[in-house]
Amino acid sequence: MKIIQILWIIALGAGLWACSSASVFVQTDKVGVNTSIHPDDTLQTLIAPYKKALAADMDRVIGFASDDLVRARPEGPLGNFVIDETEDYLKQNNVLPVDNFITLMNHGSLRSPISYGDITVGDVFKLMPFDNTIVLAKLPMTAFDSIVKYLINSGGEPIGGFQLTKEDVAFDEGTTFNDTLYVVTTDYLANGGDNMNFFKQRYEVIDTGILLRNILLQQVEKKKNFHPVLDNRIML
Amino acid sequence: MERRIFLQKSAIVGTGLAISPSLLSFPKHPEHLEKITILHTNDTHSNIETFPSTHAKYPDQGGVARRYSLLKQIRKEEKNVLLLDAGDIFQGTPYFNKFHGELEMKLMSHMGYDCATMGNHDFDAGLEGFLNAYQYGDFPFVCSNYNFDNTVLKDVIKEYQIFKKGPFKIGVFGVGVQLNGLVAKANFQDTTVSAPIPVANGIAKHLRFEEECDLVICLSHLGYEAKQFKDNDQLLAAETENIDLIIGGHTHTFLPKPEVHTNKIGEKVLINQVGWAGLALGRIDFYLGEKKRHKRHELVMV
Numbered sequence: 091m092k093i094i095q096i097l098w099i100i101a102l103g104a105g106l107w108a109c110s111s112a113s114v115f116v117q118t119d120k121v122g123v124n125t126s127i128h129p130d131d132t133l134q135t136l137i138a139p140y141k142k143a144l145a146a147d148m149d150r151v152i153g154f155a156s157d158d159l160v161r162a163r164p165e166g167p168l169g170n171f172v173i174d175e176t177e178d179y180l181k182q183n184n185v186l187p188v189d190n191f192i193t194l195m196n197h198g199s200l201r202s203p204i205s206y207g208d209i210t211v212g213d214v215f216k217l218m219p220f221d222n223t224i225v226l227a228k229l230p231m232t233a234f235d236s237i238v239k240y241l242i243n244s245g246g247e248p249i250g251g252f253q254l255t256k257e258d259v260a261f262d263e264g265t266t267f268n269d270t271l272y273v274v275t276t277d278y279l280a281n282g283g284d285n286m287n288f289f290k291q292r293y294e295v296i297d298t299g300i301l302l303r304n305i306l307l308q309q310v311e312k313k314k315n316f317h318p319v320l321d322n323r324i325m326l
Numbered sequence: 327m328e329r330r331i332f333l334q335k336s337a338i339v340g341t342g343l344a345i346s347p348s349l350l351s352f353p354k355h356p357e358h359l360e361k362i363t364i365l366h367t368n369d370t371h372s373n374i375e376t377f378p379s380t381h382a383k384y385p386d387q388g389g390v391a392r393r394y395s396l397l398k399q400i401r402k403e404e405k406n407v408l409l410l411d412a413g414d415i416f417q418g419t420p421y422f423n424k425f426h427g428e429l430e431m432k433l434m435s436h437m438g439y440d441c442a443t444m445g446n447h448d449f450d451a452g453l454e455g456f457l458n459a460y461q462y463g464d465f466p467f468v469c470s471n472y473n474f475d476n477t478v479l480k481d482v483i484k485e486y487q488i489f490k491k492g493p494f495k496i497g498v499f500g501v502g503v504q505l506n507g508l509v510a511k512a513n514f515q516d517t518t519v520s521a522p523i524p525v526a527n528g529i530a531k532h533l534r535f536e537e538e539c540d541l542v543i544c545l546s547h548l549g550y551e552a553k554q555f556k557d558n559d560q561l562l563a564a565e566t567e568n569i570d571l572i573i574g575g576h577t578h579t580f581l582p583k584p585e586v587h588t589n590k591i592g593e594k595v596l597i598n599q600v601g602w603a604g605l606a607l608g609r610i611d612f613y614l615g616e617k618k619r620h621k622r623h624e625l626v627m628v
Contacts, residue, residue: 115356118584119609120600121396122387125376129391130398136436137374137391140421140429147424185510221418299447299508304423 148212153310156317159204161197164246164326167318168200168217173250174319175309176224176302180274185298186226190265191272192251194237196284199276200248209310218303222276228293229271236288237273246324250274255325276302359613362406362494364543365397366610368575369445369602370411371418372430377603388604394437396607401438404611406491409438410498412575412599413445413547416459426451427459435464441487443500443545444469445575449513453478468500468545471525476516486529488537494614497533500545501526501562503576504555522548522557523565530568540614541570549576550599563587563595571610574599584610 159168173193180186202216238259241247252261261267270293279286280295289295310316353359376389401407415434416427427448434442444467448456457478460467466487474480486499501522505514526544533539544562552558559574567590574597584598600608 115353115359115613116596117611117613118596118598119611120583121607121609123389123393123396123604123606125386125392127392127395129376129389130394131391133391133394133433133436136432137429140425141375144420144424147420183510183512215420297508298510299417299450300510301417307423 148210148215150211151208152211152214152307153209153314153316155204155206155209156315158206159316159318161200161203163197163244164241164324165320165322166197166248167320168203169195169197169248170250170319170321170323171204171316172200172218172302172306173248175313176274176305177250179305179309180224180298185224185300186272186274187296188226188272190267191226191274192261192265193249193274194279194286195248195276196279196286197244197247198284199278204316209316211307214303214306214310218306220278220303222278222302224298224300224302224305225275225277225280226296226298227273227275227280227289228295229273229288229291230293231267231269231271233288233291234271236291240286240288241324242326246326249323253323255322356613360406360493361404361611361613362408362491362496362541363400363404364408364410364571364573364608364610364612365400366410366412366573366598366600366608367393367604368412368547368573368599369414369578370430370604371414371447371602372416372422372427373419373603374421374429374433375419384603384605390433390437390604393604393607397437400609406494408440408489408491408496408498410543410545410573411439411442412545412573413443413500413502414447414575414602415442415445417447417450418603422450426455428462431459431461431463435462439465440489441466441468441498441545443467443547443575444472444483444502445547446503446505446508449505449509449517452513453515453517457482468498469502470499470529471501471520471522472505473518473520476518479517486533488533488539494541494612495537495539496541496543497530497537497539498543498545499526499529499533500547502547503549503557522546523562526562526566526569530566534568541612542568544569544572546572546574547576548574550574550579550581550597551577553577559597559599560587563589563597565590566595567591567593569595570612571596571598573608578602580606584608 159171161168177193251265280289373388374390377384377387379385415430416422421429467483468487469483470485474483489496504519530542533542546559548557550559559572579599580601581599584596586594587597589595598608600606
């Protein structure tokens with residue numbers, strides 16, 4: 091009797107299932123987009139004038155350099171230009187939640203100098219071809235010693251907000267920190283790029299999502315005239 | 327090409343009854359079933375052109391004109407197609423720097439995108455900038471946990487959108503990442519952000535039971551795993567109900583295939599994300615039988 095009941099329930103269940111036909115089958119796929127697919131002509135036509143204008147834009151003059159801005163160690167005018175314009179942009183646009191910070195970038199990422207004369211959009215793209223974004227890293231104060239050691243070992247990197255000499259290291263006037271050191275850098279370096287391992291001690295990293303290249307483009311377009319700056323921020 | 331088959335069925339039938347595996351198999355003639363194809367991208371980041379053959383990581387991949395050829399081919403084959411994007415359409419190539427999103431909007435409209443949500447980088451031109459670009463967009467944006475009432479995007483961005491494709495009614499809504507600390511205040515102004523999970527629960531329930539949608543899809547720009555903030559797609563899946571599919575973005579995650587997760591009440595929910603830059607197109611085909619509306623259902627992987 092009991093067995094019959096169970097069988098009946100099973101049969102009813104199967105019947106209900108069949109009647110309801112409530113099935114939703116799902117098939118999934120991932121389709122790669124690559125050169126094996128022929129590009130659509132109508133879309134190519136739509137893109138063409140933009141592509142052309144963009145190419146022309148690379149030659150557009152957005153500023154002027156009174157002398158060559160070149161990369162050098164321990165300190166060079168190109169590094170100082172990138173640091174100072176980044177700091178100015180962040181302050182002018184209130185991008186960061188803090189006013190006090192130091193800035194650290196890397197010599198190696200500055201791929202091309204800004205030469206005497208007109209500065210074009212293309213020049214800035216050549217200087218900073220990478221899509222690096224500007225981030226704010228919060229580090230313990232103890233990380234500062236590691237930063238100084240790194241700078242001494244490497245022979246110098248572009249910096250801002252502090253001065254480093256053979257005898258001494260000091261934050262710029264008005265820049266003070268309590269327990270936390272705020273460092274403006276690129277997402278590449280904050281993630282340990284160029285062996286900047288001290289960033290691994292970070293409490294937090296806030297990514298502004300703003301490309302360093304875009305900051306430089308906007309600053310050049312806004313301020314127009316640039317002179318090489320060397321102010322002995324690193325003397326090793 | 328990866329193909330997987332899942333089965334969704336009414337919970338009322340499944341409860342307490344062992345159904346033989348043969349009943350759960352995919353029919354031999356699926357062409358008799360009604361079908362809808364969901365196609366999706368995320369984090370395309372102004373990538374218009376195919377990456378050059380010298381590209382370090384993705385040579386000869388991506389490109390909107392190739393994506394469109396693919397879309398046209400799929401539309402030729404399928405009757406019901408829905409094309410969605412999970413945000414971060416803007417920022418990443420000089421096209422955005424120069425044209426401020428105009429070209430991205432034009433291309434997506436031309437390609438026939440049905441709906442998108444806003445990622446954090448879609449605020450990069452500011453709210454006015456977005457609005458300016460959006461005059462070239464002819465598809466709705468859904469952001470359910472952003473409130474734009476005190477901004478220029480009031481009445482421009484929708485809470486959700488319902489699509490009717492053949493016999494299907496599909497509800498699509500969107501959840502976005504916290505903007506504070508990620509986007510410059512000047513770029514989002516007085517937009518307010520609510521916790522995404524309670525919002526998702528409210529809207530999904532509405533879409534399932536009030537609007538009687540056959541499918542509920544969430545476009546999420548929270549990220550596959552926690553990045554800057556704790557909310558993410560896996561948590562969203564675990565703590566909600568009434569969502570069938572979460573199409574993710576933000577973390578640029580290349581999921582090899584859509585993942586099946588368990589929701590708040592033990593049902594299954596799909597999560598997918600296809601990297602970034604339009605390198606791939608996600609595709610999920612749903613075959614519906616005589617599915618009863620406003621019934622809870624369970625995803626069963628076959």
